[in-house]
Amino acid sequence: MLAEIRGLNEECGIFGVWGHPEAAQLTYYGLHSLQHRGQEGTGMVVTDGENLKTVKGEGLVSEIFTSEAMEQLSGKAAIGHVRYATAGGSGYENVQPLQFNFQTGSLALAHNGNLVNATALKHQLEAQGSIFQTSSDTEVLAHLIRRAGFPQLKDQVKNALSMIKGAYAFLILTENELMVALDPNGMRPLSIGMLGGSYVVASETCALDIIGAEFVRDVTAGELVIINDEGIRSELYALPSNQAMCTMEYVYFSRPDSNILGINVHTARKNMGKKLAQEVQIEADVVTGVPDSSISAAIGYAEASGIPYEMGLIKNKYVGRTFIQPSQSLREQGVKMKLSAVRGVVEGKRVVMVDDSIVRGTTSRRIVRMLKQAGATEVHVVISSPPIKNPCFYGIDTSTKEELMAASHSVEEMREEIGADTLTFLSVEGMLEAIGNQSTDENCGQCLACFTGKYPTEIYPSTIHPYEKV
Incomplete structure (x- = not known):
């Protein structure tokens, strides 16, 4: 997303x-x-x-x-x-x-x-x-x-x-x-x-x-x-x-035309979408992805489910990636500036909205509302990664659990918060299988700390937020 x-x-x-x-x-x-x-x-x-x-x-x-x-x-x-x-x-x-x-x-x-x-x-x-x-x-x-x-x-x-x-x-x-x-x-x-x-x-x-x-x-x-x-x-x-390659490189960070350890990012994301379709069956009319990083997974979900893929959400490519701005108010305004729902695609339709992750939940809530305001009768949110429950200390800006919706909410509570008709996350096993790293260790060569809480290195007390426990 x-x-x-x-x-x-x-x-x-x-x-x-x-x-x-x-x-x-x-x-x-x-x-x-x-x-x-x-x-x-x-x-x-x-x-x-x-x-x-x-x-x-x-x-x-x-x-x-x-x-x-x-x-x-x-x-x-x-x-x-x-x-x-x-x-x-x-x-x-x-x-x-x-x-x-x-x-x-x-x-x-x-x-x-x-x-x-x-x-x-x-x-x-x-x-x-x-x-x-x-x-x-x-x-x-x-x-x-x-x-x-x-x-x-x-x-x-x-x-x-x-x-x-x-x-x-x-x-x-x-x-x-x-x-x-x-x-x-x-x-x-x-x-x-x-x-x-x-x-x-x-x-x-x-x-x-x-x-x-x-x-x-x-x-x-x-x-x-x-x-x-x-x-x-x-x-x-x-x-x-x-x-312990950062799994979020495959899920979100890297460009789809990049290869990481011999694995094409677009292919890995498309496989994640296919795995999602295998793990959850939803009756719907169209599948759409949140541009840009979720498009590959949405295409995979559509192919595996047989539900047609449509461009239900359009990104304004002339606006910068506003989430990098430090102000939360700028992030919130950025959602409206960057995305719009295509009424002609989603009106009167049951929509599967594919996204790559949920962090705070604020953006997911706004996008679900946007789709329903455009006439979608149902919005089913499927996430092509597991719930992010644990902070990252390795270079991703989620250093406390307080920032992570999944750390304090059940999936059902998250569904209610974002206003979706259903909410489904990809399993850890499904994600690893989709990526296809050939490593023989239990994590298949991936860092899964944000999903599982198992950190590949020692975490020093000075690294952890004063009120955070890991």
């Missing part, structure tokens, strides 16, 4: 290029294709082999990287970032990549994810004399790298990575190399591609496609990849733990 316009804020997106004369231009297009992962701020750092140059700001990719800004960004390598505020909040100083200058050179960091022990590490580092310039958890890694007592940067980075916990995909750029790291649970998607003789790294494969790069492989859990003018090499900085 529109992520409660949205109670779910998205993870960030990162993109990097090494060894291309138009690295900045390629990074611009890559970030543009990842814009769905965050709209609060964006930045880019470029190296010409001698110096790092940064351009960043609060806003969209097209707003920050003007023609004048792009003229400043010439070099053979670049890293970029699109963000929404996770740990640290908003503000220009928290827009990534973060650049740090030392007597011996410079370093820039771009991070997708969230460190669950960042607060504890900050306290420790500050006690040792560190001064933080941002409130972002990403800066912790820079301080750990700088304090590591090893002569080579590679070993400094590996030592620093061994001290942080949580979900993270990092890009680290210096004057003469690009480093890529993924957490030991592999909780974030991160892929490597090639464009001629140049290397490209991106949060999603759709960003490789847009610049014509060829997918090579996914970065593996606990891996540190080092790219420079001599080529590419890989080392493990930590033994991989159980694979």
Whole structure:
């Protein structure tokens, strides 16, 4: 759905290029294709082999990287970032990549994810004399790298990575190399591609496609990849733990044309819709999906149920993803601005409304009301994921159970709250089968914490809301 316009804020997106004369231009297009992962701020750092140059700001990719800004960004390598505020909040100083200058050179960091022990590490580092310039958890890694007592940067980075916990995909750029790291649970998607003789790294494969790069492989859990003018090499900085890819990447976050661990997102979502149709049989006249992330599941539900799919809801594509705005009043207004019901499709019809998740329930309630005001005689809401009952500490903006409708309401109570005639969620087993990850562990290689409460890493007390218990 529109992520409660949205109670779910998205993870960030990162993109990097090494060894291309138009690295900045390629990074611009890559970030543009990842814009769905965050709209609060964006930045880019470029190296010409001698110096790092940064351009960043609060806003969209097209707003920050003007023609004048792009003229400043010439070099053979670049890293970029699109963000929404996770740990640290908003503000220009928290827009990534973060650049740090030392007597011996410079370093820039771009991070997708969230460190669950960042607060504890900050306290420790500050006690040792560190001064933080941002409130972002990403800066912790820079301080750990700088304090590591090893002569080579590679070993400094590996030592620093061994001290942080949580979900993270990092890009680290210096004057003469690009480093890529993924957490030991592999909780974030991160892929490597090639464009001629140049290397490209991106949060999603759709960003490789847009610049014509060829997918090579996914970065593996606990891996540190080092790219420079001599080529590419890989080392493990930590033994991989159980694979725990964020399931919400398949359900909502990633673009449908992306592949995650070899699985196409559109196909996974369509399979979720098919599984829903197998798990619940509803007598209805039309199936419609809430644009955009629920369309694939709605098509799958329609195919499996035999009920025709129709465009019962239309999205105004000229309005930004307003759920990323911090004000709840803006989110609420955004529902009316972004969606409208098609009376000619739903009037006098029993409608199956397919959505990907329910967070606070406010948006679902408004959409159900919208459909009924347009003349739908019945609205049956089917959700292509299980109820989200538990907070996420890994980079999704649901840090307390108080924000989650399913944490305090039964399915029947939720149905009454949103005004639907029926409400059905996909089972955990059905969702895992639909995704089709071939991992042999009990979670099929997925992080299911928001559904089951079983977290793949230790959760540090400083990470948890003061009144929250997990």
